[in-house]
Amino acid sequence: SRAPLWAALLLQILTLSHFCLDSGSFHGPKWMMEPGDLFIPLESIEEEATLTCDAKGIPPPQYRWSLNGTLINLSLDRRRRLFEGNLIISSLDRYQDGGQYQCTAFNPLGAVLSRRASLQFAFLDHFKVHTRSGVSVREGQGVVLLCGTPTSSGDLTYAWVFNEYPYFVQQDHRRFVSQKTGNLYIAKVDPSDVGNYTCVVMNSVTKGKVQSSPTSLILRSGGR
Numbered sequence: 001s002r003a004p005l006w007a008a009l010l011l012q013i014l015t016l017s018h019f020c021l022d023s024g025s026f027h028g029p030k031w032m033m034e035p036g037d038l039f040i041p042l043e044s045i046e047e048e049a050t051l052t053c054d055a056k057g058i059p060p061p062q063y064r065w066s067l068n069g070t071l072i073n074l075s076l077d078r079r080r081r082l083f084e085g086n087l088i089i090s091s092l093d094r095y096q097d098g099g100q101y102q103c104t105a106f107n108p109l110g111a112v113l114s115r116r117a118s119l120q121f122a123f124l125d126h127f128k129v130h131t132r133s134g135v136s137v138r139e140g141q142g143v144v145l146l147c148g149t150p151t152s153s154g155d156l157t158y159a160w161v162f163n164e165y166p167y168f169v170q171q172d173h174r175r176f177v178s179q180k181t182g183n184l185y186i187a188k189v190d191p192s193d194v195g196n197y198t199c200v201v202m203n204s205v206t207k208g209k210v211q212s213s214p215t216s217l218i219l220r221s222g223g224r
Contacts, residue, residue, distance in 0.1 A: 028110025029057035035103055035117035039154055040092060041206040042123040049092055051117055053085035055105035061085075062106055068099040094121045122154030122205035127212045134216035137189050145215050147182030147199035154205035158182040161198040161211070169197070186217075194219050 033054040040049055055061045063085040065072045072087075074080055079091050085105060089097055098121055103114040127150050137143045147158060158177050160169040169175055169184060176185045182199055196214035203209075 026058045026109055029055040029061040029105040029107055029112045031055050031105070031112060031114065034114040035087075035101060037118045037120075039120050039122045039205045041154075042094065042121045043206060043208075047092065049089045049097070049119060050083075051087040051089075051101055051103070051119070053087065053103035053105065053114060055085065055112060057105070057107045057109070059107045064104050064106075066102050066104075067097075089119075092121075120153055122152075122203060124152045124154070124156070124201065124203040124206060124208045124210055125150040126210050127199075130213060132213045132215045134218050136218040136220040138220050139190060140188050142185070142187045143189055143217065145184040145186070145197050145199075145217070147184070147201070148212065149182050149201055150210060152201070152203060154203045156182070157202045157204060159200045159202075160184045161200060163195045189217070189219065191219055193217060 031054075033052050035051040035053055038049055038051065040047070051065075053063055053065075055063075063082060065074075065080075065082075065087045072080060074082060079093075080087060080089050082088070085103065087101065087103070098119055100116045100118055102116050105112050105114075127148070135143060135145060145160070149156065149158075156179075158179055160177060161167060162169050169177065171177060174187045177183075178185070182201060184197060184199070186193055194217055196216050198214045199212040201210050201212075
C-alpha cells in the first residue's frame with residue numbers, strides 16, 4: 001500500500017523540478033541598462049567614448065552592436081571593442097563614429113534590441129567677420145536684432161552685450177532673448193536703448209563661447 005504513495009510523491013517531485021527548470025532557471029535577456037545619447041566635444045576627439053549596454057539572462061547574454069543599421073564587425077575593427085556589453089570607441093573620428101547606435105543582447109532563448117542612441121560631436125564655429133548694418137527705429141516702436149548663429153552642434157545658450165562687457169542686456173517686460181534663435185526683442189524702444197548690441201553664443205557641451213560683430217541701434221526721429 002505504500003508503493004503507490006511513494007510513486008505519487010516521486011511523480012510530484014519530478015513534475016515540480018521540471019516546472020522550475022522550464023520556467024525559472026532559464027530565460028531570455030532582459031534589459032538592465034540601455035545606451036543613452038552622447039555628445040563629445042570636438043576638441044577632445046582623442047578621448048574614448050563608451051556606449052553602455054547591460055542585460056540579464058540565463059544563460060548570460062552575448063552582445064552585438066550596429067551603427068546606422070549596419071552590424072559592426074568587432075573582429076576587424078581596431079578602434080572599437082566590447083567590455084562586457086559596453087561598446088568602447090577609441091581614437092574618435094567625427095565622420096566615421098557619429099550616428100545612431102543600437103545594441104542587441106541575445107542568448108539561445110531570445111534576443112532584445114535596445115533603443116537607438118546617437119553619438120554626436122559638439123562644436124561651435126566662429127561668427128563670420130563682417131560689419132553689421134545699423135538698425136534704425138522710431139521711439140515707441142519694437143525691434144528685433146538678429147543673432148545669426150554660426151554653425152554648431154550641441155545645446156546653445158544666448159546672451160547680448162550692450163555697448164561693452166560686462167554690461168549684458170537684462171531681460172524684463174520690454175526686452176527678451178530667444179533661447180531658440182538667439183534673437184533679441186525690444187518693445188517700445190526709448191532713447192536709453194540706443195547703442196551697440198553684440199550677440200554672445202555659448203555651447204554648454206564644449207563650454208566654448210563666440211560673439212558676433214556689434215549691431216548699432218539708432219533712434220529715428222520724424223520723417224520716414
